[in-house]
Amino acid sequence: DHATHQFWNTETMRILITAGPTREYIDPIRYISNASSGRMGFAVAQAAVNAGHDVTLISGPVSLLTPPGVTRASFVTVDELQSAVDEHFDSCDVLIMAAAVGDFTVANPLPQKLSRKNGPITLKLKPTSDILAAVAAGKTPTQTIVAFAVKDGSREEIETKARAEQISKNADFTVANTIDAMGKDQSLACIIEANREEPAVKWAHRPKTELAQKIVELLEARVR
Incomplete structure (x- = not known):
């Protein structure tokens, strides 16, 4: 019940959320x-907006409608996402880094457009900057x-990798997902909290809408 929720949530947070994929161009198309x-x-x-918070959503190229009441900004490349996060981070209370940022x-x-007539080609890739580590510092x-870690392996292996990443990136919460969550409506995930041994939200298959609600509830409990 959104109306009830807004009634007891008196602490409005400025929440910055990133979403969607990055694109790194090989040629113009x-x-x-x-x-x-x-x-x-x-x-x-x-x-978050249903709960009465002030939400800015920075999205990559996706075919989704912006939720009413949400301020929307856009990015395509990793560099554009970096610039957008840098622009908004200082004025936010919470950063939720849900975008799938390319590593290369x-x-x-x-x-110019590459032609098959050019024959076999070799692409040289270089690592992208770690946006979250840079802003979290x-x-x-x-x-x-709130960080997101999409990993392969068993639940225990994913959790171990996510905890190590959480420490290195100075995140307060990490949503640890299996790789098959990408592009789906559901997610097998848990939420890890810094300095807490057991997951704050245990492993389960959940609709992403339900997982989203749990993230907001954890954030609200933190400021109460």
Whole structure:
């Protein structure tokens, strides 16, 4: 019941959410991307705005409608996402990094469309910058960061990898997902909280809308 929820939630948070995939261009029309649909980030934006929070959603190229009441900004490349996060981070209480950020970019993008007549080609890729680690290094004690870790392996292996990443990126919560969650409406996930041994939200298959609600509830419990 959204009306009831808004009644007892008196602490309005400024929540910055990233969502969707990045694209790194090979030539003017071809790119390297991933299977992210943006559904998770958009679900969190919907849950947060329903709860009465001030939400800015920075989205990659997806075919989803912006939830009413949400401020929308856009990115395509990793560099554009970095600039958008840098622009908005200082004024937010919470950063929820649900975007699927590419790990590599093309070292030398071609200025013209590549033709098959050019024969076999080899692409040189270079690592992209770690956006979350960079912004988290400058977070204040009043800011909260929610990271996402999409990993392969068993639940225990995923959780171990996610905890290590959480420490290195100075995140307060990490949503640990299996890789098959990408592009789907459901997710096998748990939510890990910094300095807490057991997951704050246990492993389960859930609709992303339900997982989004749990993220918002954890954030609200933190500021109460």
